[in-house]
Amino acid sequence: MENSSADAQTNTQQALAASPPEIGTPFDRAMMQRCIELARRALGRTTPNPLVGSVIVQNGEIVGEGFHPFAGQPHAEIFALRAAGEKARGATIYVNLEPCNHYGRTPPCSEALVAAGVTKVVVGMVDPNPLVAGGGVARLRAAGIEVVVGVEEAACRQLNEAFIYRILHKRPLGILKYAMTLDGKIATISGHSTWVTGQEARAQVHQLRAACDAVIVGGNTVRLDNPFLTSHHSDTHNPLRVVMSRTLNLPLDAHLWQTNDAPTLVLTEVGALPDFQDQLVKKKVEVVELTPLTPAKVMEYLYNRQLSSVLWECGGTLAARAIADGAVQKVLAFIAPKIVGGKVAPSPVGDLGLATMTEALTLERVTWRQLGPDYVVEGYLPLKG
Numbered sequence: 001m002e003n004s005s006a007d008a009q010t011n012t013q014q015a016l017a018a019s020p021p022e023i024g025t026p027f028d029r030a031m032m033q034r035c036i037e038l039a040r041r042a043l044g045r046t047t048p049n050p051l052v053g054s055v056i057v058q059n060g061e062i063v064g065e066g067f068h069p070f071a072g073q074p075h076a077e078i079f080a081l082r083a084a085g086e087k088a089r090g091a092t093i094y095v096n097l098e099p100c101n102h103y104g105r106t107p108p109c110s111e112a113l114v115a116a117g118v119t120k121v122v123v124g125m126v127d128p129n130p131l132v133a134g135g136g137v138a139r140l141r142a143a144g145i146e147v148v149v150g151v152e153e154a155a156c157r158q159l160n161e162a163f164i165y166r167i168l169h170k171r172p173l174g175i176l177k178y179a180m181t182l183d184g185k186i187a188t189i190s191g192h193s194t195w196v197t198g199q200e201a202r203a204q205v206h207q208l209r210a211a212c213d214a215v216i217v218g219g220n221t222v223r224l225d226n227p228f229l230t231s232h233h234s235d236t237h238n239p240l241r242v243v244m245s246r247t248l249n250l251p252l253d254a255h256l257w258q259t260n261d262a263p264t265l266v267l268t269e270v271g272a273l274p275d276f277q278d279q280l281v282k283k284k285v286e287v288v289e290l291t292p293l294t295p296a297k298v299m300e301y302l303y304n305r306q307l308s309s310v311l312w313e314c315g316g317t318l319a320a321r322a323i324a325d326g327a328v329q330k331v332l333a334f335i336a337p338k339i340v341g342g343k344v345a346p347s348p349v350g351d352l353g354l355a356t357m358t359e360a361l362t363l364e365r366v367t368w369r370q371l372g373p374d375y376v377v378e379g380y381l382p383l384k385g
Contacts, residue, residue, distance in 0.1 A: 023148065023149075023150040023151050023153070024122060024148060024150075024151035024152075027060075028094070028122055028148070028151050029151060029152050031055050031057060031062075031094040031122070032094055032096060032122065032124050032151045032152040032155075032156070033152060033155070034053070034055050034062075034065075034094070035052075035053035035054060035055055035076075035094050035095060035096040035124065036053060036096055036124075036152070036155055036156065036159050037053065038053030038054070038055070038065055038066070038067040038076070039051040039052050039053035039067050039068070039076070039096055039159060040053075040159070041053075041067050041069075042067055042068060042069050042070065043210055043211040043236075043237065044210050044211050044212060044213065044236075044237035044239065045069065045070045045237050046068055046069075046070055046071060047071070047162075047163075047213045047306055047307055047308040047309070048071065048163075048166065048306040048307075048308055049068060049070075049071045049163070050068075050097055050127075050160045050163040051067075051068070051096075051159055051160055051163070052067065052068045052075060052076040052077075052095060052096055052097045053065075053066070053067040053068075053076050053095070053096055054066050054067070054075075054076035054077045054079070054080040054093060054094060054095040054096075055080060055093070055094040055095075056080045056081070056083070056084040056087070056088055056091050056092070056093045056094075056118070057091060057092045057093075057094070058084075058087050058088075058090070058091040058092075063083075063084045063087040063088070063091060064080040064081065064082070064083035064084025064085075064087065064088060065079075065080055065083055066078065066079025066080035066081075066082070066083060067079065071306075075099075075100065075109050076095060077093065077095055077099055077109040077112060077113060078109065078112055080093065081093075081112060081113075081116050084116075088116040088117065088118055089116065089117035089118070090117060090118070090119050091118050091119070091120075092118065092119065092120040092121070092122060093113060093118050093120070093121050093122070094121075094122045094151075095121070095122070095123060095124065096123075096124035096125070096152075096156045096159065096160075097123070097124060097125060097127055097156065097160065098123050098125065098126045098127040098132055098134070098136045098137055098149075099113060099121065099123075099136040099140070100127070100131070100132050100136055101132060101135040101136040101138075101139045108136075108139075109136070110135075110136045110139040110140055111139075113140060113145070114139070114140070114143045114145065118145060119145060119146065120145065120146040120147075120148070121140050121145055121146070121147045121148070122147075122148045122151050123137065123147065123148065123149045123150075123151070124150075124151055124152055124153055124155075124156030125149075125150070125153045125156040125157055125160075126149060128164050128167045128168060129167050137149060161173060161330075162213075162308040162309035163308055165308075165329065166303065166308045170303060171299050171300070171303050172213065172214075172299055172302050172303055172307045172308050172309055172310045173308065173309050173310070173329055173330065174295075174299060174310050174312060174322065174327045174328040174329050174330070175208075175212065175309065175310065175311050175312065175328070175329070175330045175331075175332065176312045176319055176322065176323070176328045176330070176331045176332070177205065177208060177311055177312065177313055177331075177332045177333075177334070178313075178319065178332075178333060178334070178348035178349075179195075179196040179197045179201065179205075179333075179334040179335075179336065180196060180333065180334070180335060180336070180347070180348050181196060181335075181336050181338040181339060181340050182335060182336065182337055182338060182339055183339045183340065183341065184347050184348070185340050185341075185342065185345040185346065185347060186315070186316065186346050186347065186348050187224075187345060187346050188340050188342060188345055189342040189344055189345045191224050191346070193224075193225065194225075196334070196336050196338070197334045197335075197336045197371075197374045198336070198371075198372045198373050198374055199372065200371040200372030200373075200374065201334045201336075201371045201372065201374040201376065204334075204371055204376065205334070206230075206231045206232045206233065206236075207231070208311060208332070209229065209230065209231045209238070209239050209311060210231035210233070210236040210237045210238070210239075211237075211309070212239045212309045212310065212311040213239055213240060213302075213307040213308055213309050213310065214239050214240040214241075214242050214265075214302055214307055214309075214310045214311065215229050215239045215240075215241055215242065215310075215311040215312075215313050216242045216243075216244060216298070216310060216311065216312050216313065216314060216318075217229065217241075217242070217243055217244070217313055217314050217315075217318075218243070218244050218245065218314045218315060218317070218318040219243065219244070219245035219246075219247070219248075219249060219250055220315050220317070220318075221313070221314055221315055222243055222245075222250050222251070222254050222256060223249075223250065223251060224315075226251070226254055226255055227255065227256070227313075228255045228256070229241045229256065229262070229313065230261055230262050238261060238262035239262070239311065240262075240263050240264075240265055240307070241256050241262055241263065241264045241265070242264075242265045242266075242267060242298070242302075242310075243256060243264065243265070243266045243267065244267050244268075244293060244295075244298060244314075244318065245266065245267075245268050245272075246268060246269050246272065246293055247268075247272060247273070248266070248268050248272045248273040248276050248277065250266075250276070252276075252279060256285075257280065257283045257285050258283075259283065259284045259285060263286065264285045264286065265285075265286045265287075265288065266280055266285055266286070266287045266288070267288055267289075267290050267293060267298055267301070268287065268288075268289055268290075268293065269289060269290065269291050269292070269293045270289045270291050271289070272289070288301070294321070294325055295318075295321055295322040295325040295327035296325040296326060296327055298327070299327045310327075312327070312328060315346065315350075316346055316347050316348055316349050316350040317350040319348060319349045319350065320349050320350035320351055320352050321350075323349065323352065323361070323381070324352060324353075326384055328381060329380060329381055329383075330378070330379070330380050330381070331363060331377075331378070331379055331380070331381065332376060332377070332378050333348070333376065333377045333378075334371070334374055334375075334376050335374060335375045335376070335377065336373070336374045337373060337374070361381055361382070362382070363379030363380060363381065364379060364380050364381075364382055365379060365380050366378070366379035367379070
């Protein structure tokens with residue numbers, strides 16, 4: 001027993017030694033969490049820019065706050081400096097992403113911080129954008145300002161994972177979401193799927209949509225489910241609703257053609273049903289022809305439209321194509337404690353051509369949590385190459 005206790009103590013010490021020490025004071029970490037909270041007020045609205053919040057502290061008290069509302073508007077630091085006024089001089093400013101040091105749509109924030117006379121800058125993470133990438137931190141230090149980098153870095157990276165992925169891979173982050181029963185079905189053998197999960201899980205999906213730039217479905221989902229694909233709240237962001245359909249064999253009275261609350265984009269192949277395309281355009285639905293109409297091509301197109309996060313809410317056939325095409329990096333599976341059975345009842349992911357269990361795609365960084373009676377499992381597909 002003594003040896004077991006000693007081994008346990010050694011293992012604990014090794015684990016503590018292996019984990020990186022927390023950067024900053026508890027107050028620093030609390031202020032950085034406040035930055036993240038502020039940044040989240042602009043969920044779904046900032047693409048292609050990141051989500052950024054900022055807090056200015058003088059003598060232990062917050063004297064200014066701000067967040068970046070959308071591209072083209074001033075950055076978070078500028079709003080915080082405006083709120084603080086003269087109290088910014090000699091203060092500490094917190095920001096979850098490195099201040100920029102280049103001219104884009106707006107002037108560099110690093111110069112504004114130098115001019116304001118702040119004495120310390122606490123940064124959550126270095127900006128992966130090559131235009132910034134440490135340049136902001138270097139400029140501040142050159143001006144004699146103390147800079148601390150890496151406070152609550154994991155949380156800061158999680159907040160802007162889509163922005164980071166877009167910068168590094170030149171594609172939007174693809175998120176596959178589905179709801180299934182305990183026996184892996186997304187509908188019964190008749191195709192009925194209302195509702196697989198409960199109210200709490202559905203509310204979480206609405207929040208997920210509000211945080212994404214676009215949500216994609218295929219023609220079968222439009223025909224069978226007639227979804228709205230909105231965040232279901234008047235004061236939150238609605239994503240661009242995207243329908244992928246080669247044939248355009250779609251109902252003319254679908255909810256998605258109602259564009260007053262949210263825009264809809266239909267992606268099809270060249271020459272598909274010109275008359276139906278005209279009818280959609282009259283309903284203010286945008287129609288774009290892509291050849292070939294593949295998930296990879298769609299993600300390339302949406303990247304060029306400046307989007308950062310794309311939610312795949314499609315059926316199993318399109319989900320499998322999206323995974324195989326490298327258009328999905330993250331998976332959220334909502335699991336209901338229900339069993340419906342049925343050999344031909346649809347499953348969330350169609351044929352991937354995997355013959356053995358050793359070929360299975362194993363998710364990484366997996367977490368799970370309970371939502372009412374249901375559970376959600378979240379994880380990431382391994383990066384290819």
